[in-house]
Amino acid sequence: MLKWITSIALLLHLVFRLISPENNVVVDLLLFNLVGILAAGVALNAPLLTDRISAVALGLAALIWSLGSFFSTWNSFFQAQVPDGISDLCYSIFYPLVFLGVTRSFTYRRSITALELLDTVIIAVGLVSILTAFLLKPAMLSFEGSSWQVFTSILYPVGDLLLLALVLIYLLLTPINIRSILIASGLLSFALSDLFFIWSSLNGTYTFGSITDDGWILGLLLLSLSLGFPSSEAKFSDKISSYSATIALIASSCLLGVAALKPGYFPSFILIPGFITIALAFIRMSFALSEANSAGTERVLARTDELTGLSNRRNFLFHLAQLKGGYIFLLDLDGFKRINDSLGHDAGDQLLKQVANRFSRVIPTGAQIARLGGDEFGVIAQVDQLEAFELAQAIKATLSYPVTLTTSEVAIDVSIGYASIDPTVDVIDALRRADLAMYQVKEKGGGPVLWEKGKFEKIG
Structure with missing residues (x-):
């Protein structure tokens, strides 16, 4: 029922926008963001066809993005302004969450190991934030504003490009089915709408309340709906996850290395993702060693007699x-x-x-x-x-x-x-x-x- 309500709300928003192009609070503030919040509900209540990490991550991503959109739209209608930093923070959190949720959708299992979870968190926190960090210094020479404003302005296109790359990887590694089509369509819809918004804003052609904005909420809905369908086993997903986590760790180490060699080159807040990524990598290492020791013990027990210690x-x-x-x-x-x-x-x-x-x-x-x-x-x-x-x-x-x-x-x-x-x-x-x-x-x-x-x- 929630799926149908969300789909109808999206169709109503499209109809109202086509019938009445004038901006108003009900259509642009309430109905638009209601679709994103309902999509979050669809994801969080998805059947247990995969692990709950994917459903929770995509649900929170839709919810947090919708809150950021609500605050941003609020500022377009009312004099009582919400600080722009709150919307930017919500949008920034969206990318690691959606990356985590989609990465977890590669698996056909209902549960994941601690190593797999740590890998996906390292990827989500590391790649998006650290790639943006390395682009920050050059961008500050061309963009005006504080370090945080420049950081968020770079984060969005970098995040969108990573989502487009994720679409390609997902389609290459996952057999084509309803779930993979919905995920790929959702990522494409959101990323292309966001890139169009950034491009038109830079060129001064963006119109608030444009029908292209619906690509955002359509993308959120498609991602949420995908969780209602079973997934096939992805090819090489474990290796992809491990390699990506390694790349994120190397990038974090480089980030902290540059910061140590050139104090003040990066703003202090930029270093936080690097520290988090490396800390998670050490935790991952401890889990890996523990699992390796357990596997070694199991292999020994499989070929030895428990009582005498001789071969079995x-x-x-x-x-x-x-x-x-x-x-x-x-x-x-x-x-x-x-x-x-x-x-x-x-x-x-x-x-x-x-x-x-x-x-x-x-x-x-x-x-x-x-x-x-x-x-x-x-x-x-x-x-x-x-x-x-x-x-x-x-x-x-x-x-x-x-x-x-x-x-x-x-x-x-x-x-x-x-x-x-x-x-x-x-x-x-x-x-x-x-x-x-x-x-x-x-x-x-x-x-x-x-x-x-x-x-x-x-x-x-």
């Missing part, structure tokens, strides 16, 4: 698939179930940890040891047959003396079966051969057994 089955099979030779050993503890049942799971966990430590101490450099599950372990090593036998004996010898637990000492043994790794045989078959050898030991007892050439062999 998945990582073991991955390394096994890479080998073109050597031997695979399967180790199964004898008597573990009895100890686990009689002394409890805590004692069983302690036992597994200590056994893993003992096994690890005799594993040669470059070999891989893993807990495959329960009380079963695996070892792969690129060794010859004699070295493989010696390694199997060394592993078995680690359990030749009791294991000390918190409550008692326990004796435990291990059955070891091993097989050569044949590059022509797949991983599952290599495991099967070592498993057959290990169960041969389980059934008949004795030392490690080797599966070789289709039969069991005891070496030594």
